[in-house]
Amino acid sequence: MQAVFQTRNGKPDVLLRGELPAPTCGTNDVLVSNLATSVNPRDCLIRAGRYQLQFLVPKFPLVLGSDCYGRIVSTGAGVSGFKKGDLVYGLKNPSHGLGTYSNQVSIPAENIALAPNTISTDQAAGVPLCALTAWQALVDHAELTTASSSHAKRVLVIGASGGVGSFAVQIAKALSSKNRTVYVDGICSTANISLVQSLGANRVFDYKTQDIKKLNGEYDIIFDTVGRNSPTTCRHLLSLDATFVTTLPTPGFIFKHWVSKFMSLLSISHIRNRVVMVKPNQVQLREITRLIEQEAIRPIVDSVYSMAEASKAHERSQSKRAVGKIIIRTQT
Ligand SMILES: NC(=O)c1ccc[n+]([C@@H]2O[C@H](COP(=O)([O-])OP(=O)(O)OC[C@H]3O[C@@H](n4cnc5c(N)ncnc54)[C@H](OP(=O)(O)O)[C@@H]3O)[C@@H](O)[C@H]2O)c1
Incomplete structure (x- = not known):
């Protein structure tokens, strides 16, 4: 798969773009062809090795990222309620392995919901966390x-x-x-x-x-x-x-x-x-989807980057001036 990864902690320039082995889809997971993700402030802390729960972070080569948005490619044997082709979004915490700065993401089915069909890819990718x-x-x-x-x-x-x-x-x-x-x-x-x-x-x-x-x-x-x-x-x-x-x-x-x-x-x-310590919650994410589809919530996008520009996206996040969400498109 194509991913943004790092092999050491450091400044934004430790983020590299390249090919890594694709994730495997566990029994209760779905494999998503990921279209976009977002930068959250904790990504910058994890990248630098300064996150409070750094012990939960997977080892190098580390693929950051908590938000995923894309189509299901396959489902694990224990998954019901989702099928190949569904457009979904969801949240992966460090304890779920992160890894959404990539074009393929394996994520527990209980962490996802059907995504709203009324907003853009960039808007949707910034919603879950x-x-x-x-x-x-x-x-x-x-x-x-x-x-x-x-x-x-x-x-x-x-x-x-x-x-x-x-x-x-x-x-x-x-x-x-x-x-x-x-x-x-x-x-x-x-x-x-x-x-x-x-x-x-x-x-x-x-x-x-x-x-x-x-x-x-x-x-x-x-x-x-x-x-x-x-x-x-x-x-x-x-x-x-x-x-x-x-x-x-x-x-x-x-x-x-x-x-x-x-x-x-x-x-x-x-x-x-x-x-508050955010956790994935499918029921709440469904409610959020409903409110977005009713236009009661309008996700705000600050800026959009390609995977090759991930370090710029981190610099933007570190400026603490983002208005809404910083997005990384993971198919580019
Ligand atoms: N515990 C959890 O589960 C959890 C989950 C999500 C986020 N967080 C944390 O929550 C914080 C916010 O996350 P985020 O994603 O919202 O960050 P963010 O998007 O980077 O926040 C940027 C915003 O902060 C505002 N800001 C900066 N200084 C300010 C000040 N002195 N007073 C009022 N507003 C100020 C800026 O507005 P102006 O330009 O208008 O000042 C900007 O719009 C981060 O520390 C993040 O790590 C924790």
Whole structure:
């Protein structure tokens, strides 16, 4: 197969394009002719050998990549529900072997869903990891859809123009219903205000001109996709029964997450701390597909690269200025 791979850790220029043996399709896997993948910030950490869970990363030659999108070429003997020719997308974490920077991907069938037929290849390839992260932060951790309270839910997304943030704004809005109004505000830089408004945010704050410490508001959920804030820096913005979710799995946040879970178990009232650690989830990915097909979610593409340009794609990700997703087409 054609792949982008590395034989040592280092800067973006360690990424090489070349031929590697094709993956084998396990009993519960499907083999996908992969059309495109996306760059996630953790790819750059793994490439450099600085990822927190580096021990889970396969050995060299290492093929990075978590998102895959393409047609099923074959299915393992234990797979039901998918067939050759289905257009699917899905997520592979380090524990599943990564490997989506390539034109052939073997992926557990339980990690995939039928892909939306209303969006482009580039848009679809950026969906699984970021949309699932946003879903799991808002629904699993912050319980946005739990029917316990009748009042409208107020959500603040920090980093609203990034890969995760652009999905979070749209998913939170899309989960408004007859019985549950969701107001979503976003924080981003000046240049991205109109984009975040177009994603459905009710109010957008510009962190270049407005200090978060001086903002007014009361939120039930603050989702920090950037990892620069904490429940302490946001205390004045959190309601008494609020949840603060971060994407940053530092030891401190993970400790607070488990203390907070324990307090929740004991029904002790407090501001909940949560760290999201994205996992594949077929049911959630199907829901995301449905919302994309209903045009409630519009995946945003920042830029598109060929496999030969993978190092440029990593440089773009490391700039931390991506607006939506950085895509690598894996057939070029
Ligand atoms: N734990 C998990 O399971 C998990 C899953 C996915 C991602 N993550 C982590 O979550 C973080 C975000 O991921 P991503 O894919 O969304 O990254 P990304 O697409 O690279 O994020 C880029 C965005 O960050 C925004 N940004 C940068 N500095 C900011 C600041 N000070 N305040 C507000 N926004 C700022 C930029 O917006 P402006 O240009 O407008 O500033 C840009 O749109 C990364 O650290 C990633 O590793 C964790």
